[in-house]
Amino acid sequence: MSSRRNFLSGLGASLGASIAGITAAATAASVSKVAMAALPEPVMQTSPDTMPPLVPNNGRPYNPVVTLNGWTLPWRMNNGIKEFHLVAEPVVREMAPGFKAHLWGYNGQSPGPTLEVVEGDRVRIFVTNKLPEHTSVHWHGQRLPNGMDGVSGLTQKSIPPGKTFVYEFVARRPGTFMYHPHADEMVQMAMGMMGSWVTHPKGKHPQIDEVDRDFVFLLNSYDIDPGAYTPKVMTMLDFNLWSWNSRVFPGIDPLVVRKNDKVRIRVGNLTMTNHPIHIHGHEFQVTGTDGGPVPRSARWPEVTTDIAVGQMRQIEFLADEEGDWSFHCHKAHHTMNAMGHEVPTMIGVDHTGVAKQINSLIPDYMVMGERGMADMIEMEMPVPDNTAPMMTGDGPFGSVEMGGMFSVVKVRKDQKPGDYKDPGWYKHPPGTVAHEWTGKVAEPVRARADTASSKGMPTEKKNQPEVEVQVRKPVGKMNHG
Numbered sequence: 001m002s003s004r005r006n007f008l009s010g011l012g013a014s015l016g017a018s019i020a021g022i023t024a025a026a027t028a029a030s031v032s033k034v035a036m037a038a039l040p041e042p043v044m045q046t047s048p049d050t051m052p053p054l055v056p057n058n059g060r061p062y063n064p065v066v067t068l069n070g071w072t073l074p075w076r077m078n079n080g081i082k083e084f085h086l087v088a089e090p091v092v093r094e095m096a097p098g099f100k101a102h103l104w105g106y107n108g109q110s111p112g113p114t115l116e117v118v119e120g121d122r123v124r125i126f127v128t129n130k131l132p133e134h135t136s137v138h139w140h141g142q143r144l145p146n147g148m149d150g151v152s153g154l155t156q157k158s159i160p161p162g163k164t165f166v167y168e169f170v171a172r173r174p175g176t177f178m179y180h181p182h183a184d185e186m187v188q189m190a191m192g193m194m195g196s197w198v199t200h201p202k203g204k205h206p207q208i209d210e211v212d213r214d215f216v217f218l219l220n221s222y223d224i225d226p227g228a229y230t231p232k233v234m235t236m237l238d239f240n241l242w243s244w245n246s247r248v249f250p251g252i253d254p255l256v257v258r259k260n261d262k263v264r265i266r267v268g269n270l271t272m273t274n275h276p277i278h279i280h281g282h283e284f285q286v287t288g289t290d291g292g293p294v295p296r297s298a299r300w301p302e303v304t305t306d307i308a309v310g311q312m313r314q315i316e317f318l319a320d321e322e323g324d325w326s327f328h329c330h331k332a333h334h335t336m337n338a339m340g341h342e343v344p345t346m347i348g349v350d351h352t353g354v355a356k357q358i359n360s361l362i363p364d365y366m367v368m369g370e371r372g373m374a375d376m377i378e379m380e381m382p383v384p385d386n387t388a389p390m391m392t393g394d395g396p397f398g399s400v401e402m403g404g405m406f407s408v409v410k411v412r413k414d415q416k417p418g419d420y421k422d423p424g425w426y427k428h429p430p431g432t433v434a435h436e437w438t439g440k441v442a443e444p445v446r447a448r449a450d451t452a453s454s455k456g457m458p459t460e461k462k463n464q465p466e467v468e469v470q471v472r473k474p475v476g477k478m479n480h481g
């Protein structure tokens with residue numbers, strides 16, 4: 001507690017004598033009039049784990065969301081206004097076990113906490129800037145007075161370092177939103193400044209279903225060299241870490257649901273490219289965007305939905321198939337962690353002899369990727385300290401060979417109501433797992449090149465060389481957008 005007071009006293013004289021009266025948001029009921037006149041004490045989060053949903057204990061009731069590897073910011077009620085306190089500051093974010101990044105965020109983490117309110121709520125948000133440069137907060141997707149829109153220079157002065165600004169508006173429209181700076185945007189978003197916002201409907205809504213599980217997270221990306229801690233902020237497209245809420249698999253928690261739960265997942269994209277988000281074993285519908293609920297007549301089934309830059313999508317499905325179902329971005333290089341981009345394709349190249357010769361010069365030299373790249377995972381290649389494994393995650397059958405934007409939806413029938421602890425790996429019923437065929441295997445019949453014309457195939461085939469010639473593309477910087 002004293003460290004928080006010290007933190008606040010560092011904000012300068014403007015708070016003055018009222019500091020002693022500031023109380024945590026959780027004990028709002030006992031806060032004195034003097035304290036109410038000051039801004040609420042900021043609530044900080046030190047853990048990157050998925051926090052249990054924050055059940056509201058005042059204001060209109062709602063079914064709270066689960067922020068994947070994140071949390072919801074507590075508020076205090078002040079004369080009917082919901083008051084939040086965001087602190088923009090440098091943070092250390094554990095992106096995966098053993099891999100920490102020096103980012104910028106809010107209230108101790110990147111992304112910042114989720115803000116949850118109810119349609120019609122009047123909301124007041126204090127934003128304290130502890131960054132070394134100015135900032136602002138834009139409330140993406142909201143209906144609000146123009147001067148509350150958070151665009152530095154256009155609708156407000158930016159918030160200088162050390163100062164606190166206040167935003168206030170009514171959350172007019174229910175839905176899924178996000179917040180991020182609109183000041184030195186490229187740098188501040190590349191450093192991890194963003195957060196989710198959910199406005200729950202104030203009662204039964206014709207286009208918004210009640211669900212049992214309601215998840216939210218943001219897609220983000222970083223360019224951090226192996227062994228380094230700080231993102232390269234000038235990177236435009238060539239990012240090497242593709243994350244959900246600033247976590248990479250296997251650091252992303254599973255989405256645990258009970259069999260036959262109705263599940264909603266809200267996803268916002270604050271990277272610089274699109275992400276086709278894909279689920280296994282179920283079909284979903286896109287039930288909403290950051291523009292609001294999709295009319296029921298305009299919904300259709302999908303197993304993948306593309307989320308463009310700056311877009312949000314709300315997907316919903318009935319979790320009626322038990323198992324451990326992959327849930328991931330379908331761009332294959334977005335389910336990989338930090339890798340060198342200039343690795344030539346070696347599949348099919350015979351290195352016999354070459355490696356031996358090089359070994360006499362460089363004893364530790366080894367050839368990578370002759371048979372694909374899967375070998376590299378289990379070889380435990382030496383990597384610099386503080387580097388996320390390129391693709392990994394141990395499953396019950398071996399390495400999952402995934403990193404980045406990947407998680408698992410765990411559907412279980414024996415999970416107790418209200419208990420969403422990680423149940424471990426799915427225990428497949430006997431006879432329901434793909435397995436090796438041990439019977440006779442027939443050799444496939446193939447057309448031979450010299451008999452191709454007699455089988456009605458194009459005659460040019462005759463002139464094809466026996467060995468396929470590999471043409472290697474020029475090696476260089478490629479855009480991985």
Ligand SMILES: [Cu+2]
Pocket residue numbers: 242274275276329330331334405
């Ligand atoms: Cu992607």
